[in-house]
Each structure stands twice: as C-alpha cells, then as structure tokens.
Amino acid sequence: MSERMQGLVAGGIAGAAASVAAAATRERRATGDATLRMPSLPSSSSSSSLYSSWHHRESSKSFPLGRGGPRPGHSVTKGRAVSDVSAGGTFYEAALTAASLNPRTKEPEIQRCDEPLHVVHITAEMAPMAKVGGLGDVVHGLARACHLKGHDVEVILPGYSCVSDSPVWEDTQDEGYFDCTYRGGTVGVRVVTARVHGVRVVRLIPQGVNYFQGGRIYGGGYNEMEAYLFFCRAALEWLLQAGRRPQAIHLHDWHTAACSFLYWEEYYGRGLNSARLCLTIHNLDHTGECRQDELSWTGLDGASFATMDRALDPRTIGHNPERLSLLKGGIVFCNSVVTVSPTYRQETLQGGAYMNKTLQDKGGRYLGVLNGIDVDEWNPAEDRLFHAAQEMAKSTVPFNFDASNVAGKKALQAYVRAQLGLRPSEGPLVICVTRLVPQKGAHLIRHAIFRTIEKGGQFVLLGSGHLSPEFERLQQNELRDSPDAKIFLFYSDPLSHFLYGAADMCLVPSMFEPCGLTQMISMRYGSIPVVRRTGGLADTVRDVNETADWDPPSNGFVFDGADERSLDSALDRAIDMFTMDPKGWTNLMKNAMEENFSWGPSADAYINLYRENMHL
Ligand code: ADP
DSSP states (O other): OOHHHHHHEESOSSHHHHHHHHHHHHHHHHHOOGGGGSOOOOOOSSOOSSSOOOOOOOOOOOOOOTTTOOOTTOOOOOSSOOOOSBTTBOHHHHHHHHHHHSOOOOOOOOOOOSSOOEEEEEOSOBTTTBOSSHHHHHHHHHHHHHHHTTOEEEEEEEOOGGGTTOTTOEEEEEEEEEEEEETTEEEEEEEEEEEETTEEEEEEEESSSOTTOSSSSSSOSSOHHHHHHHHHHHHHHHHHHTTOOOSEEEEEHHHHHTHHHHIIIIITTTTOOSOEEEEEESOTTOOOEEOHHHHHTTTSOGGGGOSTTTTBOGGGTTSSSOOEEHHHHHHHHSSEEEESOHHHHHHHHSTTSTTHHHHHHHGGGEEEEOOOOOTTTSOTTTOHHHHHHHHHHTOSSOSOOBTTBOHHHHHHHHHHHHHHTOOOOSSOEEEEEEEOSGGGOHHHHHHHHHHHHHTTOEEEEEEESTTHHHHHHHHHTTTTTOSSEEEEOSOOHHHHHHHHHHOSEEEEOOSOOSSOSHHHHHHHTTOEEEEESSHHHHHHOOBTTTOOTTSSOOOBEEEOOSSHHHHHHHHHHHHHHHHHOHHHHHHHHHHHHTOOOOSHHHHHHHHHHHHHHHTO
16 A cells, blocks of 8 residues: 555555455355355344345536536526626636537546456436535546546446436447336336446436436435435346446445445345445435335335344434434445545544444444545646636636646636626635535634625635525625625536636635545645634645644644634634735645645555455
C-alpha cells in the first residue's frame, strides 16, 4: 500500500482483516463450505434458504453537464433569474449551451491491468445525469477511475424517467425485457445500456408501475421504499439472467443495501455466487427504515430479519410493529463496509453514534476511504464553461486559470459579479454551495451572510432543500436589493462551476459531514475553504494557524463549535488575511490548488478491498 493510501484508509485491510481472511480461506479449503464466503452472520430461525442463518434526500433536478452537454428541453433552474444574456436564459445556461457545442474532451487512455476485476455498482445516483449530491459524484468518480485502471466496471441505475433522454449516454442499446417477481406478482423490466464517460451503465426501467416516474430523482409521486426494494431485486435478477458473474458487487447507502439480504438468501443459491459484497455508507443519517412486510415484497421473509443481530432498527424496539433498518442489515450482510473518510469512520464508531455497535462488530472490515473528485470534470484550467463565458464576454483575458497563473480567476470573478448583480468590490467573495438541510449548518450559513457583508465582503448562496423557505424570506426581505449578497434557491451545476471559479472563499459549516466534496472542489478552483472540523472536512482542510512546518502546507480555515462565535473565529481570520496579507493569500490559494484530490489513490484502496474480499 502506498503512503498516500495508508493515509487515506483507516481500519486497515491488512492486519486483523487479513488474518481473518487467511483463516477463512484455510477453513474454506478444508471444508469446501460456500457459506464461509458470506460475512459471519446470525442464522435465521424461519428461513429455509441456502443461507439461513431517506433519508429522503431533498429533490433536485438531474443535470447533465460533464462532458456530455445539456439535456434538450430540460431547464434545470427555477426561481429568480439571474440575468438574461440570451432569450429566456441566464449566463450560466448560455455558457452551458455554448460549451456543449465544443467537441467532447478526449477520454484518457485506459491502463492495462493484468488481473482485471469485474465490479458492479448498484446505486440510486450517478453523476452527471442522475445526481442529487455527493453520492452521485462518488459513484461516477470511483467507477470511472477503476474503469481507467483497466477494470470491467458496470453501474446499475434505476430507470428514472427524468434522465431517460440525456445526451450524456453514448452507445445506447435497448437490451430487451426480463421479468422480475415482486409483491407476489411479476413486473416486466426494460433494460437499456449505455456508456457514460466510458463506464457501462445499465438502466432498469420497470413497466406498468409508477416507480421512478417524475421530474426528479427523489420525491416523485411513488412510494420510495417500494421502488428501491424493487430495484434491489431487479438488479440481482438482471445480473443472474444476463449471465453476469462479477467478483465485486458494490452497494451504496440504504437504497441498495437490501441487495445484500437477497444475494445471500436467494441469489447465491440460484447461481449468482461469484461476488463478494461491499457497502459504502455515504451518510449514516439515512437508514432506510422499513416495515417487515415491506421487505417481504422482495420475496424474503421480512420478519426473519427483525432481530438485533440482523436488521432490526434498535430505535424501534418496543414499537408496534418494530421496524428494520436496511442500512444496518447491509452492514451485517456485506463482506466489507466503507465510509467516506477516516474521521467520519471514527465518529460513527464512538459511543452514542447510531449503529456504532453494529459497526464495531465489523472490526477490520469497516474502513474509512476518503472520496476523491473527478479532476477532469472540476478543472479550472480547462473548464469549458469558463471558456464559453470568456467568448460571450469577448474578454481578451482568459477566464480559465491554474495554480501557476490565477489572473484568469480575477477576470472571471469580475464577470460573475457583474452577471449576478453584485457591485464591483475589492472585498472577498464568499460562496456556499449546498443542500439546505440542518446537517449543513443552515443557521451558520445565515449568520455568515451578514457577517461577511459586515466585514466588507460579498456572499453568494446556491442551495436547495427543505430549509429553502427560511432563505427565501431573506432573499425577499433583508437582502432583497443587496448589492453584496445573492441567494439562489435551486440546483444548478453550471452556476456552481462559476461560483467555485469566482470565489475567494467557500463556506462549509456542516454539523456533520461524512466526506464533503464542496471543500475539495473549491480548493481545486483556488477558493479557500472555511469549514467546521468534522468528518471529511477535518481530513482535508488544514488551518493556517495549526499547521506546523513539517506538515503538508495549510489550505484553509477551520473552527470547532457549532455556534456563531466559533464560525466567526475562522471567517474573520480568513477575511482579515485576504484583506491584509495578499501575498500570504496567494500562497494559500496555491497550496489549495496543488492538493491532489483525484480518485486514483482512493480507487486503489477500493480495488485492494475488492481483492481482499475475494479471499473471504
Ligand atoms: P452532500 O452529498 O451531503 O450533498 P457533498 O459535499 O458530498 O454533500 O456533495 C455535494 C455535491 O453537490 C457537490 O458536487 C456540490 O457542488 C453539489 N451541490 C450541492 N448543492 C448544489 C446546488 N444547489 N446546485 C449545484 N450543485 C450543488
């Protein structure tokens, strides 16, 4: 394992896990017992099968930026228009349209791999076309990184009606239909495959039911639990019927955790038995609370999972009826469990954390692997939106920039300020790009808007979520005509690119943050993160005041508390340094931009894990 990988991975797949693996291999050789390949699980009293033993993310529009361009006829923004640079459009939509006319960026070459693995992700999201938050980015980034390392990677996605016509799909093939039993009947499933930035994506489109219908990824008019449980069964059924025999099946969050129950209880016995299972927890807050009878829709005996050592949700003990947690069951039933940063792993193991006991029981098979970002997608030197905007503005100064030449950032900032209706200013431009939910520290975001203005800066918020109304009131009252603050309450990938590019600072005051991508993206664009010390934020941001000579250089500002004074302790320092120490600030930007947040090392960690799992 390389040094960087050791730094990225906590929990260690070497050591304890390796000896467990070795012991299991020895035992299996001795007995030839296939059940040893499963995680060591409690037995079910009622099952006679081979192996006896949302959160509701707020809704968003899916958005196809990436290298694929926009989806025709699909507006991704709503709310107050920013400025009309073309009939009925905003500057960032116009830039997107112009950028999509440029030839597609050439994909990097695929490396040769001596022992390629066949890896299948089963997931509710994949960027750029089916993304609500970090989950979509991570699946896209990890799958693509493994694909480029020479592995055979497939991603199975629900057939969301809102992404069906995305031009980001290449080589689209209609693969026909198969039948999937569900809720005591049969549902026909249409299979459409395509490539997304080289990765094969399989869309499973149920027929004659309303699952996954509507204008957005989550929050359609269907029962989400019913739809995702169906998707779990359909994904395994397709793998079985299509003759796929992957070595690794990678599940993500509660939506697909139940695949692990179905795999060992049913599909293993039916011949889909080559894979070991990995579950990535992107957010432990969303546990997939499920009634026992709902799980039975999949054909499993839901009641047999309602024990503490299987999937019983401990928070529902004593309720009538007690419920299951699909995420908890996924932890129990998967060979390995990963969360998305070493510090979040530690936090989730601590006393008081929900499911800490279940995670502790996983021992060395619960790892923390830091997410990466797609450094081709997020690249200020080649961001096609900036290039398009420069042409629209007829600017002789390029809007693209890199660590060695940040002149373009200043030009871009002036352009963005003007387009957003902010007055010209020498003060810092602070941004926040976020889901507006309590986890993200909404009360601190609100405070930071006013504090920034008070300190001579400007603030732009791009956010959406169920706390939007609170910010809508600010937008329509206190900040209505402010030349120093703008609030945009919708989801827009292209606007986020312009904000990351133009900003001097990016605020991420989360109450908890499993990994966080916004601080990494902002650093890549030379916008300095001001973050709360939690989860992946603690792993990626090093405070100016706390960085010793022998450490990697500082790259941002960090605070600890959850109150306004704590936030001020970091935000004030950032604004003061920006104003009073331009040279120091330029160095800080350079440090941030030179960070390596590419997927490479973390993808290696996952590949090692898939290989380790094969020995179980
Ligand atoms: P989470 O997954 O909890 O939402 P992350 O920081 O891991 O948080 O990932 C957030 C991702 O979603 C980033 O790519 C960020 O740029 C993007 N994002 C969040 N809110 C918006 C928004 N309103 N408009 C555009 N992009 C957004």
